[in-house]
Amino acid sequence: MARRIEYFGEPVLTLAQVAFQCRVEPEDMEPALVEQIIIPGVTAQCESKTGAAIRGAVYEEEWPVGRPSGHALDIGQAFEVVSVFAQQPDGTWAEQVGSFELIREQRESFLSFPADRPGGRLRIRYKAALELDLHLGVRNWLLMAAATIYRHPEMFLVGQTLAELPSTFLDHLVAEVTVPPRF
Template sequence: MARRIEYFGDPVLTLEQVAFQCRVESEDMEPALIEQIIIPGVTAQCESKTGAAIRGAIYEEDWPANFLSGHALDVGQASELVSIMSRQPDGTWIEQTVPVELQQGQRESFLFFPGTRPAGPLRIRYKAGLDLELNPGVRNWLLMAAATIYRHPEMFLVGQTLAELPSAFLDHLVADITVPPRF
C-alpha cells in the first residue's frame, strides 16, 4: 500500500468554483469551512473511492522481491519517478540508478525495468496527480460533492470530517480513473 508523503501544488478546487456550483457569492460563504474541510474532504473521498491521486502528491511504496518488472503501482495517475531504493542485507537502503520506464495507462501506471530489476525489496517514490482538464467528470464529481455537503451540512459534516456521499449517479463520473481491485 502506497503512503502519501506530501501534497504539492494547489488544491483541486477553489472557493470560487464551489461558490459558483452552489450558486452563492463567494463572499457569502464560510471560507474556512470550504477550504479547510469540504475541499480536502471531497478530494480525500474521491482518492479513496478511485484509488487514483486527484491532487498532486508524492507517494512511496515498498515492493517485495517477487514484484517483477511491469507491476502496477498502487496509486493511479502516477506520472514521474522520484527515486528507487533497494534494501541491502544489513537493512539499509541504497538509491538505484538503473534504467526504468513508467507507463501511464488510463487507470493504472506500470513500472518497467528494461534491463534488470534490482534484486530484493524496493522502495519506490513517485509523483502522481490527475489532470482535471482531461477528466472533467472528476471535477464535476468533486463540485457536486462539495455543493451537496455545503447545502446539507447536517447530513455529511461529522465534527471535522465528512460522511460518505450517496454513490448511484456520482460513481459514474469517476469510473474512467478508478483503479481495479487487486485481490
C-alpha cells in the same frame, strides 16, 4: 499500499468554483469551512473511491522481493518516478541508478526495469496527479460533492470530517480513473 508523503500544487477546487456550483456569492460562504474541510474532504473521498491521485502528491510504496518488473503502482495517475531504493543484505537502503520506465495508462501506471529488476525489497517514490482538464467528470463529481455537503452540512459533516456521499450515478463520473481492484 502506497503512503502519501506530501501534497504539491494547489487544491483541486477553489472557493469561487464551489460558490458558483452552489449558486452563492463567494463572500457569502464560510471560507474556512469550504477551504479547510469541504475541499480537502471531497478530495480525500474521491482519492479513496478511485485509488487515483486527484491532487498532486508524492507517494512511496514498497515492493516485496517477488514483485516483478512491470507491476502496477498502487496509486493511479503516477507520472514521474522520483527514486528507487533497494534494500541491501545488511538492511540498509541504496538508491538504484539503473534505468526504469514508467508506463502510463488511463487508470494505472506500471513500473518496468528494462535491464533487470534490482534485487531485494524496493522502496519506490513517485509523483501522481490527475489532469482535471482531461477528466471533466471527476471535476463535476468534486463540485457536486462539495455543493451537496455545503447545502446539507447536518447530513455530512461529522465534527471535522465528512460522511460518505450517496453513490448512485456519481460513481460513473469517476469510473474512467478508478483503479481496478487488485485482489
